[in-house]
Amino acid sequence: MTxxxxxxxxxxxxxxxxxxxxxxxxxxxxxxxxxEDWEGRPIIAVINTWSEAQPCHMHFKDRVEWVKRGIxxxxxxPMELPALSLSETFVKPTTMLYRNMLAMETxxxxxxxPVDGAVLMxxxxxxxxxxxxxxxxxxxxxxxxxxxxxxxGNYAGxxxxxxxxxxxxxxxxRAGTITSQExxxxxxxxxxxxxxxxxxxxxxxxxxxAEAFGLCLPGASSIPAADANHQRxxxxxxxxxxxxxxxxxxxxxxxxxxxxxxxxxxxxxxxCSTNAIIHLIAMARRAGVQWGLEDLDRIGHQVPVIANIRxxxxxxxxxxxxxxxxxPALMRELGDRLELxxxxxxxxxxxxGIKDAVNYNDDVIRPVSNPVYHEGSLAVLKGNLAxxxxxxxxxxxxxxxxVHAGPALVADSYADMKAIIDDPDYxxxxxxxxxxxxxxxxxxxxxxxxxxxxxxxALLKDGHRDMVRLSDARMxxxxxxxxxxxxxxxxxxxxxxxxxxxxxxxxLDIPQRRxxxxxxxxxxxxxxxxxxxxxxxxxxxxxFIFARHIEQADxxxxxxxxxTGFGASVPEPEIN
Numbered sequence: 001m002t003x004x005x006x007x008x009x010x011x012x013x014x015x016x017x018x019x020x021x022x023x024x025x026x027x028x029x030x031x032x033x034x035x036e037d038w039e040g041r042p043i044i045a046v047i048n049t050w051s052e053a054q055p056c057h058m059h060f061k062d063r064v065e066w067v068k069r070g071i072x073x074x075x076x077x078p079m080e081l082p083a084l085s086l087s088e089t090f091v092k093p094t095t096m097l098y099r100n101m102l103a104m105e106t107x108x109x110x111x112x113x114p115v116d117g118a119v120l121m122x123x124x125x126x127x128x129x130x131x132x133x134x135x136x137x138x139x140x141x142x143x144x145x146x147x148x149x150x151x152x153g154n155y156a157g158x159x160x161x162x163x164x165x166x167x168x169x170x171x172x173x174r175a176g177t178i179t180s181q182e183x184x185x186x187x188x189x190x191x192x193x194x195x196x197x198x199x200x201x202x203x204x205x206x207x208x209x210a211e212a213f214g215l216c217l218p219g220a221s222s223i224p225a226a227d228a229n230h231q232r233x234x235x236x237x238x239x240x241x242x243x244x245x246x247x248x249x250x251x252x253x254x255x256x257x258x259x260x261x262x263x264x265x266x267x268x269x270x271x272c273s274t275n276a277i278i279h280l281i282a283m284a285r286r287a288g289v290q291w292g293l294e295d296l297d298r299i300g301h302q303v304p305v306i307a308n309i310r311x312x313x314x315x316x317x318x319x320x321x322x323x324x325x326x327x328p329a330l331m332r333e334l335g336d337r338l339e340l341x342x343x344x345x346x347x348x349x350x351x352x353g354i355k356d357a358v359n360y361n362d363d364v365i366r367p368v369s370n371p372v373y374h375e376g377s378l379a380v381l382k383g384n385l386a387x388x389x390x391x392x393x394x395x396x397x398x399x400x401x402x403v404h405a406g407p408a409l410v411a412d413s414y415a416d417m418k419a420i421i422d423d424p425d426y427x428x429x430x431x432x433x434x435x436x437x438x439x440x441x442x443x444x445x446x447x448x449x450x451x452x453x454x455x456x457x458a459l460l461k462d463g464h465r466d467m468v469r470l471s472d473a474r475m476x477x478x479x480x481x482x483x484x485x486x487x488x489x490x491x492x493x494x495x496x497x498x499x500x501x502x503x504x505x506x507x508l509d510i511p512q513r514r515x516x517x518x519x520x521x522x523x524x525x526x527x528x529x530x531x532x533x534x535x536x537x538x539x540x541x542x543x544f545i546f547a548r549h550i551e552q553a554d555x556x557x558x559x560x561x562x563x564t565g566f567g568a569s570v571p572e573p574e575i576n
Contacts, residue, residue, distance in 0.1 A: 003246055005040040009140070012575055013114030014038050020575055024114065033077075042076045042245040044238070045115040047106060047135075049127050051085035056124035056203065057147050058194040059225055063234045067119050067145065070238020076245070078238070081109050086126045088203075096474065097446025097546065099126040099133075099279075100559050103286075106134025112573060116140065117245040119237050123147025123196045123225075125477070128206035129279035132215060136251045136286040137562065141244040143345045144215040145237045146207035148225035149318035150195030156182075160190045161310045161317050162197040163478020167452065175460040195225025198318040200309040202273040202477030209280060211327050212266035214254045214344030218353035222326030224319050240345065249347055255287035258339040262350065264296055265337055268303040268376030269330060271312025273477020274391050274485050277378060282556030288564045293380045293389045293554050297513065300376030305395050306333055306366040311480040312395040313372050316364050324364035328357035333367055381484065381515040384524075385496050385506070388488035388554045390470075393480070394510050398466040401482035402510040405518075406431035406468060407503050412438055414450055421456040428458055433468045433506040437497050438534065440472035440490025441550045441557050445537040451475035451485040468508060470515075472497055472553075484508065484515060486553040492534060499527040 005011065013024045028038065046067050050060035068078040084102045086095045110118055120131040123146050135142040153160030169186050172178045178186075196203035207221035217237060223230045260280075267276045277296055284291035307330055308316050321330075331338060331354045340351030359365045366372055373395035381390045394402060409432045411417035417436045420426055428434075434453055441447045452475035455465060468482045472490040475483050489495035496517060500506075505518040517524075538544045549559040560566065 003248055008042055008245070009116045010038070010043040010114040012572075037077050042116040042242055043114055044071045044076045044078050044241055044245070045110060045113060045118040046071075046078055046080045046121065047083050047109060047118055047131060048080055048121045049083050049085045049124075049131070050121070051087070053090045054085035054087040054124060055089060055191070055194065056087070056196040057085060057121070060121050060147070063145070063231065064121065066231045066234035067121070067238040070235035071242055073235070074239040074242035076242035079113065079115060081113065083109065083131070086124060086130065088125045093444060094446040094448035095126040096448065096557065097444070097543075099130045099557075100562065101542065102127065102130030103133040103137070103562065106131050107138045110135065110138040110140055111570065117241045118142040119145055119241050121145045121147070123203055123207060125202040125206065125275065128203070128210055129283055132210060132283055133286045133558070136255060136283065139250055139252065141241065141249050142215075142251065143217070143237050143241045143244065144210045145234060146210065146216060146221045148195050148223050148227070148230050149198035149204055150191060151193040151224060151226055152198055152317045152319050153190040153192060155185045155189035159317070160186065161199040161478070162191050163201050163476050164199045164311045164480065166190060167479055171455050171460060171465060174454065174457055193226045197478055199311060199478045200271050200273070200307060200313070200318070202275040204318050205267060205270060205272040205276045205477055206279055208270055208272075208327055209263045209267050209276060212263040212331070213259050213283070214342055214350060217345065219326045219328050222318065222322045224322055227322070243347070244345060247347055249345065251287065254343050254345065255284070255289065256342065257289050259342040260284045260289045260291050261299065262338050262342055264299045265303050265334060266327070266331060268300050268378065269305060269334055270307040271305040271309060271372065271377045271395055274378060274393050275474055275477050277391055278474070278486070278553055278557050282558045285556055285558065286562070286564060296378065297380035300378050300380070303334070303337060303376045304368060304371030305373040305377050306330065306368060306371050308364050308366055308372050311478060312377055312393070320361070320364050324361035325357055325359045328354040329359040330365050332357040333359060333365060379510050379513060381508070381510070381513050383514050383516040385500070385515045385517040386487045387496065388552060390484050390487045390515050392482070392484050392510060396480040397482035401466065401468050401508070403508065404468055404482075405505055405507045406433045408433050408435050408500050408506050410435045410437065410500055410502050414439070417453060421454050424457040424461055426456060426458045428456060430459055430464045430467050433470055435497070435500060436469070436471040436473060437491035437500075440487070440492055441552060442537065442547050443472065443490055443492030443534070445543060445546065447472075447474050447553065447557065449474050449476045452479035452481055452483050468506070470506065488552045488554045490552065494528070494531060494533060496524070498531055499524055501527075
């Protein structure tokens, strides 16, 4: 289907012979544009999450010009619009507190401006779901431009993986096995170019999910940020979005139940971040696809991890993944596990985009017959401690903890937890289950990445490097260990985790997908009768809105009023 110029959305602003459109045209001319820039041309929003607080997107100041070049090449008019950069490093208490704010900003930027389609520029963890959720809700044609992974880290001849090796060497620093000079060297070598984390953390996971959904050009999510192919891909995004507008290729034709299955399958095969569960559910539900923990766990049972990328893999990083053939090669290895007829932003089926993909290194991208791990990256646990679910990453923890029972050691806050883990003489054993609570969506607030609780000094000094840790928080996708996360409902609102006491036996059984508190129902009822809800985290502002409308982890942590089906559709703005 080809649209006519007079059918363009932007024409409502720019074409009428009336006073208001006179203002639109005259102010465009104030910026140096002329009628030849907009007449009969789609106006394309370029939503740019660059900022001086966002190291993952430092190249976006340059890349946006390549995007604009592509838009102009295809006969469109670019309009750059800045959006929240959501720096995972610098934003506190957590960027998850603001993911939905970015989604709202994106939706309203697109609604309120004279634009016909959009290129979304993101990459750092929450920017991918935030941008796409907002654009899905708005419904205009869009294409996602991933920031790309940074170059692999290096120190003293050793390859370093961002996040993953930071956690690893921080434990060694706390154990006293590396010097301050070595620690400083690691600090300077672990992140040495622009781009997001080059491990299979949340950023690489979410850009892979975006590509598997069909929202990126084929192979775009694997290109390193510093590679010249990234500039060419950026220009190609600009060219393609203009055609998408003329074709009226809207997100409802791309994000379907079939493409959601593809995105989930690819996520599991990559050894994805645990955060993928929350964001994937939220993205799918914005498109009206009812997707939940059971769907993710079902596919997780069926799909092995075949990307040998840290932290689930042992050796390689995203740069190696790109050289091996990138995501198209991984998807081709998955073969008929994917629904190859699903539509993509290319205007063609997924299968068309990957049919010529080649796997150049079958140790980096394993065949299904020789996986890194025999099941998918994540497992969903349920039981009386997590009635609505919890998540663990079995491939990234010591197998001896896959079935475990041990006494609880409870911290009610991050400060309490630090007091425990920083005390070299704290009485505990490797069998203890260290619990951090009041760190969920409302309790955190915002569900911070506190779930990979650092190993206690009392255990580090004896050579232990893993133990079962349990919380209603999230953890970095670059992290590893026997960490049970996203316990729902969270403790702050009275979930069963709030009722655990020191010494209670916690039973973890990953093969049976079970998380159980070995306490009688009568005792739990007694404890609940005496439980007192904590004081609200916010009394005003955005946090006040957040606390009243945020959903729990098993539902994707979206705002209830942003769900598909909540209220009537928002009409196009009046232009008067």
